[in-house]
Amino acid sequence: MTIVLTINSERHQIDADPSTPLLYVLRDNLKLNAAKFGCGLGQCGACTVLVDREPVFSCLTPISVLDGRRVRTLEGLGIADKPSPLQAAFIKEQAAQCGYCIPGMIMRAQALLEKNASPTQAEIRDHMQTNLCRCGTQMRILRAIDRAAKDMKTADAGTTTGAAR
Amino acid sequence: MTKPFIPPLSRRALLAGGGAVIVSFALMRHGLAQEAPAGPKLPGDLSKTPMLDAWIGIDAQGKITVFTGKAELGQGVKTAFIQCAAEELAVQPSAINLITADTGRTPDEGYTAGSHSMQDSGTAIRNAAAQVRDIMLSLAAAKLSIDAGTLDARDGKVSAKDGRSLGYGELASGQALHVAAQPTSRLTPPDKLKVIGSNLPRVDIPGKVTGAPMYVQDMRPDGMLHARVLRPANYGARLASLSADAARGMPGVVNIVQDGSFVAVVARGEFEAINALNVLSQNAQWSDGPQLPEQAKIYSTLTALPSQDKTILDKGDPAQPGVKRLKATYLRPYQSHGSIGPSCALAIWQDDMMTVWTHSQGVYPLRNAIAKMLSLPSDKVRCIHAEGSGCYGHNAADDVAGDAALIARAMPGTPIRVQWMREDEHGWEPFGPAMQTQVEASIDGQGKLLAWQYDVWSNTHSMRPGGPGNLLAAQYLAQPFQPDPPMPIPQPEGGGDRNAIPLYAIPNARVVSRFIPQMPIRVSALRGLGAYHNIFTTESFMDEMADAAGADPVAFRLAHLEDERARAVVSRAADAFGWTKDKPAAGWGRGFAFARYKNLAAYCAIALELRADRTTGNIELGRVVAAVDSGQAVNPDGIRNQIEGAIVQSSSWTILEEVTFDRTSITSRDWSSYPILRFPSLPQSVEVHIVNRPNAPFLGTGEAAQGPMSAAIGNAFARATGTRIRQLPLSPQRVRATLAT
Incomplete structure (x- = not known):
């Protein structure tokens, strides 16, 4: 069965079982690397992507529910030579160790900053609680999100899709 | 993948045109043993791999490649590593191409573990780079007929004051770098360091x-198939029956690979492999495995097992009662x-060669284990490191590499x-491993530690491959391999007894390491090994003794520390925290702890504050301040x-x-049954102060804070609540139960 998905502003015809979780379509069919398999249970957030404006666990989201909706992955934010404000803030704060959780962290944080341009520390911590980091990089991740929020006030939100502000 | 699928084994291609290295690395290594110079020990892992071109290659265009194991x-x-090389070669960091652990190309540096990387490899690379730079200078001096002392090496070329210059690529031709390292190097002095x-x-x-x-998980060479391995619920269970037909007929399924009780499903898509695994699992019956111990009695069970006891510190009479004991x-x-x-690997069996991409910490030991498991000569197996998710020790990285090799062997090409x-x-x-420690100590009339008796019970902290039986899959084959007999890791680094010897000056002290060979639960190396618990114990008990002496915990530690660097780190953390200045707010408690990891790597002291909620049992971490040397x-x-x-x-x-486990199997199988810290429970702030020691040897840092942090929490909890908890973890449940009594 063919399903049309809009991912990072591009339309893709996907030939897969509609029950297939988005994560496997991103990784296997579209060869996008950012979203990671972590638990397959919605407990760790390594697979987090945005659907419309909401962060979702792509490991649990069947592609059948994505018709007509806009999927954004880390690859849609920016590239190493031209990172988005949030990606740039993660680089400036050196907010990674192994980095496996980071794509999910950035996408979840992106959702927050698109809705709340000036989140408090408590709001950031609360919003990020669904995502796990095992290296213990969280203090840097918090700093990076805070920095990005400040940077984004003087620039656009930094998504390639012109995200709502 | 855009890169060639299998990197060339010979370094000739890598250093194309340079000719700096003209033999394959495997061959070159063979000759090293004979060429290793007798005499003073070479710096870092140069002592194991002394030839400079095993570490640094320069091609005809001057492109620099640095190799680390x-x-x-x-x-x-x-x-x-790039910083170490760039500094001493006097080039920009971006000019360094670094190749990491690969049995086809890099030195054998064992495991990337024990906070050894900077000490072993960083030291080797820095010294090799300094010696290569000096070789460049002397070659240029000969070519230009000029005194080497007047020449300047910078940005990949050697320049004379008269304007003439020669590039590293021109100078490094032939066998220039195929020489053994010298015991001493002309390292850049501390005041000249730039990188x-x-x-x-x-x-x-x-x-x-x-x-x-970036990760082995992201590799997808043409023709790649996804595999999943069927595992029983219990340790030691054997496949009693399997009906594979239903799984075999599922969409995308290409093969079911079976060897004894090792069963894997291979499919075109990853999700197809997972679906087939689920069906396979429903159609498999397993025998029972051995009964697991009762979790509630795990410590008495472990300490009742036979142990091999070794006294690792014995001075004076540790039974002295003093004025308080x-x-x-x-x-x-x-x-x-x-x-x-979760752990991941990629393998291909092609042209009689097994190549495995792995996030193992030890590509050489893994290569040997896989070769033995597959009855191949070790030069027919190549293990190439590719990054995975952080491991923090011996996780399933080696096991999954063994899985991939077994499946690939069954599906050539x-x-x-x-x-x-x-x-x-x-x-x-x-x-x-679970651990138990018992400590007994006394103070004299002056409030100083008089005697210290310490016992630690532990399984081994390393079941790494090793032999093939340390790969999980190998234990399930039709002709299974047994795990290696467990061995203690000897002092001074130690395993279960790592950091069991206190760094404090105590006139009478005995430390006994009680090694328990029998392992009811599968165990191996977790970041810090026994140091985590031995430091938790020692540093908690130092606070208990400080209380007994009526002393401030920081002052009490300083009164027993003779090592100046230890004292400096303790003072730095205490000062930066404001230990003696202000009092904690009501309900909050402060804790301090210190250790030098392994008593020979980095020094680390931590001060923090926390409070505990008696109703929920939750611990709230406030400021954390650390100092490290x-x-x-x-x-x-x-x-x-x-x-x-x-x-x-x-x-x-x-x-x-x-x-957690019941009598048959491990029951903490996900993040809900094995919760870890989430964002809202993070400390308010974490501040790290570095006590830099220019020119001093690199000291491993990666595991230095594990132990001190545990004891700082335990000590702060004791001060915040008036109650000490000596059993880890200080979970909400345990905190609630403890504070309710």
């Missing part, structure tokens, strides 16, 4: 924050590495990618990142983590 595990070593000591941004972070293919027992449960990404499922990673990884700091921000990470990870271990 250590692996990037997320700890940032790639960047630090070492700078916060060079990590080379891997831009790719990691933009979704570049205290005794306590401390417990630490089995704990999980808990990698966020097909790249096979295997990733474990979450429940397998949580259920089958070798855990950090890692010797000459190569990348201060890298050190900070490691210490911050260790503080957060150790908080999680200390407050939350405990592997």
Whole structure:
């Protein structure tokens, strides 16, 4: 069965079982690397992507529910030579160790900053609680999100899709 | 993949045109043993691999390649190695191409473990680079007929004052670098350092924050198939019956590979492999495995097992009663590495050669284990490190590499990618062992420690391959391999008894290491090994003794520390925290702890404050301040990142983590049954101060904070609540129960 998905502003015809979780379509069919398999249970957030404006666990989201909706992955934010404000803030704060959780962290944080341009520390911590980091990089991740929020006030939100502000 | 699928084995192609190295690395290594010079020990791992061109190659165009046998595990070593090389070669860091652990190309540096990378490989690379730079200078001096002392090496060329210059590529032709290293090098003096000591941004972070293919999980060579391995619920269970037909007929399924009780499904798509695994699982019957011990009695069960006892410190009479004598027992449960990404590997069996991409910490030992498992000569197996999710010790990385090799062997020419499922990673990884410690000490009339008696019970802390039987899959084959007999890791580094010897000056002291060979639960190396619990014990008990002496905990430690660097770190952490200045707010308690990791690596002291909620049992971490001495700091921000990470990870271990099991199997199989720290429970702030020691040897840092953080939490908890908990973790449940009584 063919399903049309809009991912990072591009339309893709996907030939897969509609029950297939988005994560496997991103990784296997579209060869996008950012979203990671972590638990397959919605407990760790390594697979987090945005659907419309909401962060979702792509490991649990069947592609059948994505018709007509806009999927954004880390690859849609920016590239190493031209990172988005949030990606740039993660680089400036050196907010990674192994980095496996980071794509999910950035996408979840992106959702927050698109809705709340000036989140408090408590709001950031609360919003990020669904995502796990095992290296213990969280203090840097918090700093990076805070920095990005400040940077984004003087620039656009930094998504390639012109995200709502 | 855009890169050639299998990197060339010979370094000739890598250094095309240079001719600096004209034999394959495997051949060259063969000759090294004979060429190793007698005499003083060479710096770092140059002592094991002395030829300079095993570490540094320069091609005809001057392109520099540096080889390390250590692996990037997320700890940032790639960047630090590049800094060491760039500094001494006098080139920009961007001019260095670094190749990490690969049995086809790099030196054998054993495991990337024990906080050894900077000491062993960083030291080797820095010294090799300094010696290569001097070779460039002397070759240029000969060619230009000029005194080498008047020449300047910079940015890949050697220049004379008269304007003439020669590039490294021209100078390094022939066998110029195929020489053994010298015991001493002309290292850049501390006041001239430009790259070492700078916060060079990590080379891997831009790719990691933009979704570049950075991990073994991201490799997808043409024709690659996905595999999943069927595992029983219990240790030691054997496949009694299997009906594979239903799985075989499922969409995308290409093959079912079986060898005894090892069964894997191979499919075109990853999700198809997972679906088929589920069906396979429903159609498999397994025999029972051995009964597991009762978790509630795990410590008495372990300590009742036969142990091999060794006295590792014995001076004076530790039974001296003094004016006060205290005794306590401390417990630490089995704990999980808990990698966020389950372990993964990619293997291909092609042209009689098995190539495995792996995030193992030891590509050479893994290669040998896989070769034995497959009855291949070791030169027919190549293991290439590719990054995975952080491992923090011996997780399932080696096991999954063994899985991939077995499946690939059954399907010649097909790249096979295997990733474990979450429940397998949580259920089958070798855990950090449960431990028990007992400590008894006395003080004299002056409030000084008089005697110290310390006993530690532990399983081994390393079941790494090793033999093939240390690979999980090998234990399930029709002709199974048995795990190696467990061995203690000897002092001075130690395993279960790592950091069991206190660094404090105590006139009468005995430390007994009680090694328990029998392992009811699968265990191996978890970050810090026994140091985590021995430091938790020692540093908690130091506070108990300080209380007995009526002394301030920091002053009490300083009164017993003779090592100036230890004293400096303790004072720095205390001062930066404001230990003696202001009092904690009502309900809050402060804790302090210190250790020198392994008594021979980095020094680390931590001060923190916390409070506990009696109703929920939750611990709220406030400010955390750490000081660390890692010797000459190569990348201060890298050190900070490691210490911050260790503080957060150790908080999680200390407050939350405990592997659970019933009489048949491990029951903590996901993040709900094995919770770890989430954002809202992080400390308010974490501050790391570096005591830099220019010119001093690099001291391993990666594990230095694990132990001190646990004891600082325990000590602060005791001061905040008036109650000490000596059993880890200080979980909400245990805190509630303890404070209710």
